[in-house]
Amino acid sequence: MMDRLFLSPPHMSGKEQQYIAEVFESNYIAPLGAFVNRFEESIKTYTGSLNALALSSATAGLHLTLRVLGVSEGDYVLASSFTFIGSVNAILYQNANPIFVDSDESWNISPKLLKEAILKAPKKPKALIVTHLYGQVCKLDEIIAICKEEGIFLIEDAAESLGASYHGRQSGTFGDMGVYSFNGNKILTTSGGGMLVSDNQEWVDKARFLSTQAKEDYLHYEHKEVGYNYRMSNVLAAIGVAQMEVLDEHVNRRREIFDIYQNILGAYEEIQFMPEIEGSRGNRWLSTLTFNRTDPIKVINLLEGANIESRPLWKPMHMQPLFNATMVIENGTSQTLFEKGICLPSGSSMSDEDVIRVCDIVKEAIK
Numbered sequence: 001m002m003d004r005l006f007l008s009p010p011h012m013s014g015k016e017q018q019y020i021a022e023v024f025e026s027n028y029i030a031p032l033g034a035f036v037n038r039f040e041e042s043i044k045t046y047t048g049s050l051n052a053l054a055l056s057s058a059t060a061g062l063h064l065t066l067r068v069l070g071v072s073e074g075d076y077v078l079a080s081s082f083t084f085i086g087s088v089n090a091i092l093y094q095n096a097n098p099i100f101v102d103s104d105e106s107w108n109i110s111p112k113l114l115k116e117a118i119l120k121a122p123k124k125p126k127a128l129i130v131t132h133l134y135g136q137v138c139k140l141d142e143i144i145a146i147c148k149e150e151g152i153f154l155i156e157d158a159a160e161s162l163g164a165s166y167h168g169r170q171s172g173t174f175g176d177m178g179v180y181s182f183n184g185n186k187i188l189t190t191s192g193g194g195m196l197v198s199d200n201q202e203w204v205d206k207a208r209f210l211s212t213q214a215k216e217d218y219l220h221y222e223h224k225e226v227g228y229n230y231r232m233s234n235v236l237a238a239i240g241v242a243q244m245e246v247l248d249e250h251v252n253r254r255r256e257i258f259d260i261y262q263n264i265l266g267a268y269e270e271i272q273f274m275p276e277i278e279g280s281r282g283n284r285w286l287s288t289l290t291f292n293r294t295d296p297i298k299v300i301n302l303l304e305g306a307n308i309e310s311r312p313l314w315k316p317m318h319m320q321p322l323f324n325a326t327m328v329i330e331n332g333t334s335q336t337l338f339e340k341g342i343c344l345p346s347g348s349s350m351s352d353e354d355v356i357r358v359c360d361i362v363k364e365a366i367k
């Protein structure tokens with residue numbers, strides 16, 4: 001049996017252990033330290049955002065955005081329905097109410113349904129959390145215009161889209177705040193971690209304060225409000241700094257992998273790939289496609305038989321038992337995508353031969 005081909009395994013640059021050794025030499029294992037600062041600086045430089053805050057996860061980052069923007073009990077927060085749960089859990093942490101919005105042909109949130117959701121909301125929503133699904137940018141121009149017009153804060157869940165851009169500008173930097181994830185299978189991994197970015201320094205300072213137990217600026221420990229322990233360790237930041245050095249390479253490789261899939265499988269009428277909207281350059285974190293008639297579970301099982309990992313697309317939030325009683329504006333798009341689609345192995349360490357091997361099995365499955 002060949003080695004297991006994973007969906008999106010970590011891909012190290014080779015520098016990680018050297019930087020971790022530097023952390024140990026300095027003994028700044030914790031708390032924080034020079035690599036946390038370096039990691040924040042490199043994200044600022046890469047994305048063009050004026051401020052960055054390294055955190056224990058993107059979920060923590062999204063929670064902090066809602067706290068900073070004053071979202072609390074009884075408030076409404078709009079969100080893409082076609083996403084991963086980490087995108088929206090923070091709404092529940094704040095005892096606020098999600099309103100889910102379905103997708104359009106871009107697979108990402110539908111601006112048309114977003115408008116409808118705002119009209120139908122029981123009270124004016126405070127914020128929108130929008131996901132750039134699988135590293136492909138959503139229709140930002142239209143969404144920004146709607147949020148501006150309605151006075152709704154825009155939070156970009158860029159957990160999957162680090163390195164993706166729209167009109168040459170990095171995803172995550174368009175909204176009031178943005179969040180990246182460095183979870184185990186993301187395009188850049190620190191084994192676990194996240195980064196909050198915003199051009200608004202006051203908000204990032206406030207998030208930094210809340211992420212360190214909301215400790216007031218006294219010599220003794222003084223607390224006036226509830227905080228969290230959400231910061232990133234210096235050891236993990238060292239991994240992040242090394243990973244940033246190869247981010248562009250890894251984005252390019254993921255895009256190449258997508259191109260091979262598309263060149264081979266795109267010829268089949270049975271298969272449609274996730275699109276890339278005009279003016280955008282996705283990071284193709286995962287290569288994803290839908291079948292017209294083939295049962296995706298059959299394809300996943302055939303790949304599994306060859307020791308290759310693949311997965312169904314995200315199950316939309318409005319189909320989750322957790323959100324049985326939650327408001328949704330839907331048109332059936334994300335449900336159909338979920339029922340018909342799969343994610344193929346897309347790790348930047350894959351060889352061309354690996355990709356071709358996956359294609360051969362998919363071709364066999366759709367026969």
Ligand SMILES: *Cc1c(COP(=O)(O)O)cnc(C)c1O
Nearest residue numbers: 057058059084086087159181183
């Ligand atoms: C991975 C992911 C998250 C959560 O990231 P963590 O760093 O694991 O908390 C949130 N949203 C989306 C869309 C994700 O894919």
